[in-house]
Amino acid sequence: MFLLVIIIAAAVLAPLIAPHNPDEIAGPFSGAPSLKFLLGTDQIGRDVLSRLLYATRVSLLVGVMATVISTAIGVVLGLISGYFGGWVDMAIMRFTDMVMSFPYILLVLVAAAIFKPGLWNIIWILGFVDWPGIARLVRGNTLSLRETNFVKSSIVAGMPRRHILFSEILPNTIAPILVYATSVLALSMLDEAALSFLGMGVQPPDASLGNMLNGAQSLTILTTKPWLWIPPGVLIILLVIAVNFIGDALRDAMDPTATNVAHAVASVEEGI
């Protein structure tokens, strides 16, 4: 948690604390770490530390935005599916199955190849493939909430559907959504890194943690210039671990009996 705060702060404050302009050629080509360039310089002489700070910014932005988009889609589809039932439910759930049973990276790669790789396209693509889990979770909860007395009484009282869905059902299912969203956040940061690593994500000269690792596919960099690829890799791991820990802490806080993972899986699986 503490770690995450530091990383986020460093990323947000990047323009203030970065010693050099991340896109500017500031020093010697592939210079080893030194006092002037704490983590050395890359193949064309850009400061690695500054690029790392900006890259973290990009990765966090992609992760958060993709999570927001996918959570929004998942929540809306899940609510509709769970509340209305019938053929609407059937159609939405089959669609969810389709997206789910598709090898995720393949879908993302195909989409990335098609829509010109770039920062915002990556965000939209990740946002549009990450929602099925949330949709199922929300649908499961909506199904059971619909049978509760307070929702039934609202239906009988003729409350508008929008009110019932967003002001009564949604707040009662927000906790599991939050927990699930943290895992989506971790996943989408990993995916962004993988995509950029394969050259299908954020494009140079913009730095992202993944495309900073891209260079390590060449053997000379891998063997002789570890400062180019170890820091971004370690940073990804730290970020994702921090996010996962927060998710786990949230989960424990919600349900102290610690039996919830199975429950979460069960409710996600209900849609099958």
Next chain:
Amino acid sequence: MWKYILKRILIAIPVLIGITIIDYVLMSLAGSPLSMIQGAHVSKAALEVKSAALGLNQPVYIQYLSWLGQIVKGNLGYSIKSHEAVTALIATHLGPTLLLMGVSLLVSILIALPAGIYSATHQYQKGDYTLVGLSFLGNSVPSFFLALLLIYIFTIKLNLLPSNGMTTLGANDGPLDIIRHMVMGVIVLAFSMAGTNIRYIRSAVLEILQQDYLRTACAKGIGRFKVINKHALRNAMIPVITVFGMEIPSLFGGAIIVEQVFSWPGLGLMTMNAIISRDYPVIMGVSLVAAVVVLLGNLLTDILYAAVDPTIQYR
């Protein structure tokens, strides 16, 4: 039982068709694959002839229907780039991928099952914390970074394992050579999968351990080993199988990245090349095969349920 399997297969068909429609629509948005061969030396007229030959001048839905018609006949079309039949391309690349996936799945089960059970039976002890910590790590390490680290350590520093391909060129050492090429890929895939699985198995076993019938079994005095392995494990298996089933798509996806890093000659490597050169028939073929593999995996999971839990009835 057979009736149930048949029913599941029939349900899978519309899902498959849906997937191909999504793919096709996505690809039609992408523009013509001919843009890749455009250049100063290619005349416009020649391009038009080519696009007519490939049927690209027709509306999208007609292209789709004719593609679908060919599928029914077992013809996935021809690669735009190399003009090989897509079925042949896939057939030569599917084997290595399935080998890599299968071995990784097996290894991850072999790691995760004992580790998860140990972790649950030693809850809140040192061993448990270590394992849970490790599983967090497995969950959080990007596969390509782990792959790079392994190459750095085993290939460059220790010079123990080869870092690319499936066999050594020229040498024909049989299975041992393939195993040596496969080790690092399997480690990468199994590590991240085991990370997730340990936690699921742990929590599944923990939940079972709290049940009354387990206390009864303990009270009978049949011994701790029997209690865990006979009574607890079998009941804990159901959520675990679910998780394994859900992991097949991500395993397939993970294989793409791993194959890329280790130049493993499987579907993933082929797909990346196809994507880069916009070889649509190949991409469509791979998507279809991938979807079939995943749906088969789901079906298998459902059948496994019955093997584990005799109370499940198939309708």
